[in-house]
Amino acid sequence: MDGLTQLLACIQDISGGTYSNDIMELTSDKYDPFIREVAESVGLMMVRIEGREFALEQANEDLKCNIIATIKAVARGLSLRDPYTRGHGERVGKYSDRLARRLGWSEDEIWTAHVAGTLHDIGKIGFSDRLIQNEDTKVDAEMLAEIRQHPEWGHCMLRGLDFLGPALESVRSHHERLDGTGYPNGLKGDEIKPGARILSIVDVFDAITTNRSYQDAMNFDKAFSILRKLAGPSLDPEFVEVFIVEIEENGLEVVEDNFSTCTTQSSPLPSNKK
């Protein structure tokens, strides 16, 4: 291949987004001055484009982080209304991350699982005071209707954030069950995407291993037995077993109480009951 043909091939690669150092080889003495001069200019242009692309990617990542931080701040607002949800989103995000990683998912899929887990209950911000303040296990039809709406409300809140991608669907489907008895849409089997399936498992697990108004935190044996009972009709049996192994090996998630340092004598924050 002569120098001019090589030069053309390199320029075509660069214009297609493939940045290789082949262009630099054309700057050596064995090529005629015209080829060398063009190759140097194109090489310099390539380095500048790469630099700008890197800066742009970095800015995009920073933007995503800031948006997520903002959403988390809003989600934490929920825990001021309902102290039992304090830390729940963050723990569910971390459990989702761990399960997705153990299942061998890609880094993008793991990120999506983590974000969906963190934000999955954000729609509960729409709950009425009456429902939030209810500490009974019994709820009337009106409260039940509200509860069944929260995945859809969460999806509505987040759907303008396109970069969340499949996380949006996981938020909407985290209470769907394999046998079709879940909500909000009564999806069945494969209609429920893997992201929502892992979310529903870790959501149940965190709910039963932390103190709630209606129950004390369960130990591993009891929690695993409940997950296995739900595996099949409700939860994905394969994912349940993988998650149990993950918890047996790496234990529970503990997250910092973001509000404990904000408490003052004059305005105490609501606290979890034992």
Ligand SMILES: [Fe+2]
């Ligand atoms: Fe939920």
